[in-house]
Every structure is written in structure tokens, then in C-alpha cells.
Amino acid sequence: MIKRRSSPFLCGFVRVLSVPFSDWGIGELVGFVGGKAEVQFFDAPGAQLPTKLEIDLTAIERVSLPAQTRIYRRATGGRWQVGRILEDGGQVVFVQFPNGETVNVEANEIQVRWSKPLVDPLPLLTAEATETPLLADARAEFMQAVARQHHAAAGVSAVLCSSVDLVDYQFDVVRRILTDPIQRYLLADEVGLGKTIEAAIVLRQYFIDDATARAVVIVPPALVYQWRRELSVRFGLGNELDDTLHVVANDDIDRLMKVIRSAGMLVVDEAHHLSRQSTAQQRQLYDLLESHARGVQRLLLLSAAPVLRNAEEFLRVLHLLDPVVFPLEDLEGFKRRIASRQVVAEVVSTLVPENVWGLEPDLERLMENYPDDHLLVAKVGALQQVLTTFPDEENEQFLAALDDLKTHLVESYRLHRRLLRNRRAAVSWATPRRAGMRPVAFTGRG
Numbered sequence: 001m002i003k004r005r006s007s008p009f010l011c012g013f014v015r016v017l018s019v020p021f022s023d024w025g026i027g028e029l030v031g032f033v034g035g036k037a038e039v040q041f042f043d044a045p046g047a048q049l050p051t052k053l054e055i056d057l058t059a060i061e062r063v064s065l066p067a068q069t070r071i072y073r074r075a076t077g078g079r080w081q082v083g084r085i086l087e088d089g090g091q092v093v094f095v096q097f098p099n100g101e102t103v104n105v106e107a108n109e110i111q112v113r114w115s116k117p118l119v120d121p122l123p124l125l126t127a128e129a130t131e132t133p134l135l136a137d138a139r140a141e142f143m144q145a146v147a148r149q150h151h152a153a154a155g156v157s158a159v160l161c162s163s164v165d166l167v168d169y170q171f172d173v174v175r176r177i178l179t180d181p182i183q184r185y186l187l188a189d190e191v192g193l194g195k196t197i198e199a200a201i202v203l204r205q206y207f208i209d210d211a212t213a214r215a216v217v218i219v220p221p222a223l224v225y226q227w228r229r230e231l232s233v234r235f236g237l238g239n240e241l242d243d244t245l246h247v248v249a250n251d252d253i254d255r256l257m258k259v260i261r262s263a264g265m266l267v268v269d270e271a272h273h274l275s276r277q278s279t280a281q282q283r284q285l286y287d288l289l290e291s292h293a294r295g296v297q298r299l300l301l302l303s304a305a306p307v308l309r310n311a312e313e314f315l316r317v318l319h320l321l322d323p324v325v326f327p328l329e330d331l332e333g334f335k336r337r338i339a340s341r342q343v344v345a346e347v348v349s350t351l352v353p354e355n356v357w358g359l360e361p362d363l364e365r366l367m368e369n370y371p372d373d374h375l376l377v378a379k380v381g382a383l384q385q386v387l388t389t390f391p392d393e394e395n396e397q398f399l400a401a402l403d404d405l406k407t408h409l410v411e412s413y414r415l416h417r418r419l420l421r422n423r424r425a426a427v428s429w430a431t432p433r434r435a436g437m438r439p440v441a442f443t444g445r446g
Contacts, residue, residue, distance in 0.1 A: 012029055012062060012090065012091075012107060013026050013027070013028055013029070013062070013063050013064075013065060013107070013112060014026075014027055014028070014029045014037075014039060014060045014061060014062055014063060015027070015060065015061055015063050016053070016055055016059060016060055017059050017060065017061060018055065018056075018059040021053060021055070024041055024114050024116060025041075025113070025114040025115025025116070026065070026112045026113075026114065026115075027039040027040060027041045027042075027053075027114060028040045028041075028111075028112070029060065029062075030052075033054055034054075036054045036055060036056055036057070037054070037055050037056070037057050037060055038052060038053070038054055039052065039053045039054075039060065040052050040053075041114040042072075042111040042112060042113055042114060043113065043114065043116070043118070044072075044113060044118055044123065044124045044127075044129070045072050045111075045123070045124060045127040045129040046080075046123030046124055046126050046127035046129070047118075047120070047123045047124070051114075064088040065085045065088040065093065065112065066085065066088075067084075067085055067086060067087065068084050068085060069084065069085040069112060070082065070083075070084060070112075070113070071083050071084070071085060071093075071095060071110040072110065072111045072112075072113075072129060073095075073109055073110050073111070074109075079127075079128070080127050080128065080129040081097055081098075081129075082097075082098070082129055082130070083095040083096055083097040083098075083103075083105075083110075086102065090107065091106065091107050092104050092105065092106060092107065093105055093110065095110070154175055156174060156175060156178060156201070157205065157208055158174075158201045158202075158204035158205035158208055158235075159171070159174070159201060161204070161208075161236055162200070162201055162204055162234060162235045162236070163233070163234045163235075164197055164201075164234055164235075166197065166201070167194070169193075170193075170194045170197055170198050173187065173189075173195075173198045173420050174198055174201050174202060174205075176420065177198075177202050177300075177420075178202060178205060182297075183202070183265075183297065183298040183299070183300075184298070184299040184300075184322065185299075185300055185301070185321070185418050185419070185420055186271065186301045186302075186303065186317060186318070186321060186418060186419045186420070187199060187300060187301070187302045187303070187420050187421075188302075188303050188304070188419055188420065188421040189304065189420075189421060190304060190421075191304045195302050196227075196230065196269070196302065199267050199269075199300045200230060200231060200234070200235050201235070202298075202300065203215060203217070203235070203237070203245075203265065203267060203300075204235045206265050206298060207237060207240060207244075207245070212264075213240075213244060213264060213265070214244045214245075214262050214263050214264050214265075215244070215245050215246070215263055215265040215266070215267065215298075216245075216246045216256070216259050216260050216263040216265075216266055216267070217231075217245070217246070217247045217248070217267040217268075217269070218248055218249075218250050218256065218266065218267070218269065218289075219247060219248075219250065219268075219269040219270065220249065220250055220269065220270050220273070221249040221250070221251055221252075223270075224247055224249050227247045228241060231245070231247070246259040246263075250268075250270075250273065250285055251281060251285075253284055253285060253288065256285075257288065260288065260289075261292070263292070263296060264296065264297060264298065265296065265297070265298035265299070266289070266292070266293065266296050266298070266299050266300070267300045267302070268289070268299075268300070268301050269302045270302065270303065270304075271301035271302055271303040271317060272303040272313070272317070274286050274289065274301075274316065274317060274320070275310070275312075275313030275314065275316045276313065286316065289320060290320060290323075293320045293321075293323075294323060299320065299321060301317060301320065301321065303317070311331065311334055311335045311338055312331055314334075315328065315331060315334045316328065318418070321418050322418065325411065325412050333372070336369075336370075343365060343369050344409055346362075347362045347365060347366055347409065348406060348409050350362050351402055351405065351406045351409075353393035353394070353398070353399060354393055356387075356391065356392070356393045359383070359387065359402075360384070363380050363383065363384060366380055366409075367380060373412075375408065376408060376409075376412075379401070379405045379408055380405060382401050382404070383398075383401040383402060383404075385401075386398050386401045
């Protein structure tokens with residue numbers, strides 16, 4: 001145990017309370033100069049001379065070294081020893097050194113690092129004052145495990161701090177959204193495939209990455225409690241609820257108008273309800289979202305029953321995601337896109353450099369199907385002009401014109417560009433309990 005001294009002492013370990021030194025951590029009171037305290041801060045064995053400050057006495061407080069605080073002591077011969085505090089008794093501290101050695105040490109013989117990071121590790125390594133191999137090996141295993149986790153998560157730290165079992169197709173959706181600078185998508189997974197989990201992880205990552213994050217989740221009234229519980233229990237967002245994160249029923253227009261103004265991200269569950277305009281409340285909700293969705297960088301619409309069968313309703317949903325590409329007033333043009341989307345899919349697959357001598361028939365198909373798209377006509381014409389020079393497949397002008405046309409088609413005509421959909425038939429292993437029913441022959445008695 002500690003051998004305590006009864007004589008009073010003036011020096012010891014202290015913490016400075018005044019800014020900007022309050023975050024320097026533990027220092028040592030080594031004396032007094034002109035009525036002020038002289039506080040010395042230790043960096044590391046072998047590093048530069050300790051930093052000293054002259055501080056008013058009212059700006060310091062005495063501290064006891066917590067158990068397991070790492071300390072340094074010069075041993076016989078000038079070598080440095082590294083130990084851990086077991087108990088701080090003031091003038092004498094009880095320290096454990098490597099190999100199980102426990103010793104009472106005078107407080108003025110030990111040094112404690114301040115809280116600033118080590119600038120140069122070389123002096124510390126030269127002084128041989130690092131931890132014991134046992135602790136270093138244990139820490140190395142931990143760091144390797146953490147590195148493997150981060151590699152598996154591809155940098156999506158929200159996956160590591162959420163209490164969910166994420167499967168591969170869900171992770172693909174999350175990564176697709178997070179790697180897109182324009183995070184505006186319609187998540188249309190079939191029921192039970194986890195679109196709520198996908199949206200919640202993107203939401204969690206938003207709060208991890210942005211200290212000023214503010215988000216609104218709009219859901220049917222019956223799902224408010226479920227969403228709040230999931231975000232709190234499974235995704236660690238309980239502290240943000242009702243502060244920077246709001247879960248609002250889609251019929252609570254008054255509250256929604258108050259919180260939506262500052263939102264940097266919107267999540268709308270059961271988004272197919274937005275396409276319906278049968279009641280004044282539905283029209284008011286759509287108008288409110290339409291006016292704010294333009295200025296929101298992140299917008300996720302969730303729907304297990306996408307309104308693909310009704311062109312007008314489908315256009316209203318896509319208009320929220322991209323009002324420029326999908327204007328509400330161009331319903332006839334949108335219907336033509338739906339009818340001819342197979343043409344676009346086929347042409348896009350042929351727009352590759354290796355097909356430089358076979359592009360003309362597909363370019364003519366585009367002109368026939370979309371004569372009113374002046375921008376498309378211009379891009380096709382630019383590519384045709386380059387083709388008259390008989391370029392090879394590595395020609396820079398040819399590659400630029402080809403990529404320009406392909407980008408326009410993908411962004412403007414392929415309706416699934418911002419629609420992510422997983423079907424149960426493709427991932428039947430993920431929902432074994434929803435595999436369907438099997439007919440069984442039954443013969444009654446009689």
C-alpha cells in the first residue's frame with residue numbers, strides 16, 4: 001500500500017481552467033513566480049523540453065491521477081520506465097511497472113503526458129519508452145479487427161454503429177446512394193426486403209458526416225411510433241429525435257411546415273400516397289413537399305408499391321426527385337418515354353467505343369423516336385459529325401461525343417436511373433418465410 005507523508009506540500013499535478021489552456025490536460029505545479037503558479041507540461045520521454053506557463057492561482061485546480069493513468073519515470077542509468085497508476089496518494093503514488101512490479105514512487109519523480117497529440121514519435125521510440133509487448137500485441141489485434149471492419153463496410157461507418165444485420169443487396173443500395181453526389185432516390189424494394197433499413201443507414205451516415213445535420217422523416221400516422229423506435233434503438237439516433245431529427249405524420253401539415261424549412265434531408269415513407277390527389281390534404285402535402293424538395297440535397301422516397309402502372313401518378317413521384325428531367329406539364333412526353341424505354345435501353349448498350357462503325361443505325365432510331373428532344377437531336381448530330389471523319393475507337397473527340405450522348409440518355413430517359421428496386425424472386429434466400437404457398441392435394445373422407 002501507499003506510504004503517506006504527513007508533511008504538507010505545495011506542488012503536484014494540476015489542471016488549468018482558463019482558455020486556451022483548459023484542453024491541455026494534466027500539468028505539474030513546479031513552483032511560484034511573482035505570485036503566479038508555474039505549471040509545466042510534459043510531452044514525452046526524449047522530446048523537447050517541457051512547456052511552462054505562468055498562471056494565476058485562481059485559474060488552476062489540483063487533480064488526482066486516475067487509476068491506470070500512464071506515467072513515465074527515469075530509472076537508474078537514465079533509462080525511462082513506463083507504468084500505470086494504481087492509487088494516487090498525493091506526495092506518493094502507487095505504480096505498477098511491467099512484469100508485475102508494484103512500487104511506491106515519489107510524485108515528483110514521475111511525469112504525465114499532456115493531452116496534446118504526439119508530434120514526433122521518433123524520440124519516444126529512441127528512448128524505448130513505449131508500452132510492453134503484451135499491450136502492444138493486444139492493441140495490434142484490436143486495430144487489425146477494426147481495420148477489417150472498416151474495409152468490409154467500405155467506409156460506411158453507419159453500418160458499424162447500427163444494430164442491424166445488413167445483407168449484401170441492402171448494402172449495395174446504401175453504397176450506391178452514398179457514393180452519389182446527388183442523393184435523391186426512390187427505394188422500391190418489395191415488402192420485407194428492408195428499404196426502411198436502407199434509408200435509416202443513409203440517414204445515420206448523414207448525421208455522422210455532418211455536424212449540422214437536420215432531417216425530417218414523413219410517414220403515415222400508424223408508423224410514427226415504429227420509425228421513432230427503430231431510429232432510436234437500432235440506429236442510435238434517439239438523442240436527435242425532436243431536436244434535429246423529426247418523425248412527422250403525413251397528415252400533420254402544421255408541424256411539417258415548421259420543421260421542413262431547415263431540413264437538409266427528407267425521407268418519405270409510403271411515398272406512393274404522394275401521387276394521389278383525391279383530397280385537399282393530399283394536394284396540400286404534395287405541394288408542400290414539391291416546394292421544399294428542390295432545395296434539399298438528400299431526398300429518399302420509399303414505396304413498396306411503386307406507381308409504375310399509372311403514368312400520371314408515377315410522374316408526380318419522379319418530379320419530386322428531378323423536376324427538370326420530369327416536368328409535371330409534360331405528361332405526354334413522359335408516356336412516350338415509358339413506351340419507348342426499351343429503345344433507349346437497347347441503344348445505350350451499343351454506345352461503346354468498340355462499336356464505332358456500327359453506331360449509325362442506332363442513332364437513326366433515336367432520331368425517329370425522339371424528334372422533339374432538341375438537346376438529344378443536337379448531341380446525336382454532334383456524334384454523327386465526328387463519325388464522318390472516320391475516327392478510331394480511341395479518338396478523343398469521338399469518345400467525348402459518345403459519352404455526352406450516353407450520359408444524356410441515361411439521365412433523361414432511363415426511368416430507373418433513380419429508382420432502386422430489389423425483388424423477392426432475385427433474393428428469395430433473404431425472406432424464406434415469404435416463399436409463397438405450396439398446393440397440397442387433399443382427399444376428403446367419405
